[in-house]
Amino acid sequence: MAARVVTVAFEGVEARRVDVEVQLVGNDGPIVFAIVGLPDKAVAESRERVRGAFAGIGLALPSRRIIANLAPADLPKEGSHFDLPIALALLAAMGVIAPDALDGWAAVGELNLDGQIAPVGGTLPAAVAASAMGLGLICPEANGPEAAWAGDVNILAPRSLIGLVNHFKGAQVLRAPEPGPVRMGASVPDLREVKGQESAKRALEIAAAGGHNLLFVGPPGSGKSMMAARLPGLLPPLTPQELLETSMVWSVAGLIERGALTRDRPFRAPHHSASMAALTGGGLKAKPGEASLAHNGVLFLDELPEYSAQALDSLRAPLETGEIVVARANAHVRYPARFQLVAAMNPCRCGIGGAGKGACGKAPRCQRDYQNRISGPMFDRIDLTVETPPVTASDMALPPPAEGTAEAAARVAAARAMQEDRLRAAGIDPAIARGQAVNARASGETLDRFATPDTPGRALLMRAGEAGGLTARGWTRTLRLARTIADLDGCDGVLRRHIAEALVYRRSTVGAQGDFERQARHHADACFLKDF
Secondary structure, eight states: OEEEEEEEEEETTEEEEEEEEEEEESSSOOOEEEEESSBOHHHHTHHHHHHHHHHHTTOOOOSSEEEEEEESTTSOBOSGGGHHHHHHHHHHHHTSSOGGGGTTEEEOOEEOTTSBEEOOSOHHHHHHHHHHTTOEEEOOGGGHHHHGGGOSOOEEOOSBHHHHHHHHHTSOOOOOOOOOOEEOOOOOOOGGGOOSOHHHHHHHHHHHHHTOOEEEEOOTTSSHHHHHTTGGGGSOOOOHHHHHHHHHHHHHTTOOOTTOEEOSOOEEOOOTTOOHHHHHOBTTTTBOOHHHHTTTSEEEESSGGGSOHHHHHTTHHHHHHSEEEEEOSSOEEEEEOOOEEEEEEOSSTTSSOSSSTTOOTTTTHHHHHHHTTSOHHHHHTOSEEEEOOOOOHHHHHSOOOSOOHHHHHHHHHHHHHHHHHHHHHTTOOTTTOGGGSSGGGOOHHHHHHHSOBOHHHHHHHHHHHHHHTOOHHHHHHHHHHHHHHHHHHTOSSBOHHHHHHHHHHOOOOGGGTTHHHHHHHHHHHHHHHHHO
16 A cells, blocks of 8 residues: 655755655565665654654554655655655555545654654745645644745644644644744844944945945954944845745744744854855755855854955855855755855954054065955955044044934935835836845946946046956946945936045955055045045
């Protein structure tokens, strides 16, 4: 006798259909339980968990050969969520539940030895996949509120295997779970608490308005990490589409508790000892890394040169493409990774740099060697580089600034509204044009149409590019940055002063640093001040 139920296997955040077929072969022989279909160690161990769960509810395995086939056979099967579908198909094959009771259902869940159903990761993408297949989803009780976020899909969320059997027999009725709560994130410290560093605050506001990558360079205690921690308070909440995308990544990582979601944008701050796999994803089961967990949010890298060169350079492609591909011998796993990079670093290893009181005695060689730990292509992907000088005692003695997070966030929201209005006026839905929704990702015709500067601005950009050696990427990113500055200024067009300010923040590659770059930055500074 045979029975079948549907489950899923995960490839990144994509849940692919797997048919679990269980067949009982022979009569009154020794109990042989085999699982085939490219299972990993956790799936192979399902035999003992299913055996223990059956004993926990008073059932014994039949004295027959039990074959559980996971099809398609060439798709790798990983994780403990195959326990429940294997147990359900076996119950149907044994006649404990009706064979047609499982029609129209997919199932995920891990079994305890007492028959309880333990929570698993990936329930939200599993529910979305079940809905796309026209099926309902059976999942653990703890994952029910999470699965309910998938929308129009039937959800059964039993606490135990016996409860699910009673439901199918009609002795008990399981009620559909409600979606989990939308929680407020942790309170973000106010920008008003930062004294001094007005230029850095301005750069932080520009970065928030356009989604630009930002680097703070300054000695210890100058407020770099302090300002980065206040960036989430300037960013708008996640849109419904972004919330679903982000939550699916967190679901696969097992980071959603009791179905509770938040519309706050992710803010991930890994330690500088993090490996390449920790940043980009990987490991035995190719789990998402910090870059994917920061999808639609911020990835903050403090002490930037202290990260390994391999780990930092692994972020170069995701910064351009918005996704990460984890390559394995038998599969390529894709994770979304559209994040905003914010980084901080000291000017040299001793932290002080080559100017001011207590200057490094090895400057400028110490600074050059320390900054050369970061590759030129990585620097080229950073839109704003801002120096944060030491905060003086007179700065600390001043009263708190008049403006804080609320005022800056209002300007950021107005600038982002202008960006969306432009897309709508051009006949582009911002919710669909994911790559064009903020200025930092504008490209092609959209960039040419909305970020082309006026004649004086174009002439300034040409002179700065010829003097400072802007790469093609640097040219494009300067235009994007100038477009954001114009949005904060409330201007429809990009003017010379917007180009000048963008060039002030722009840093050429390390290899290009020298007299040409200093001349270009000095020229841009002079033009910027002249315009004001």
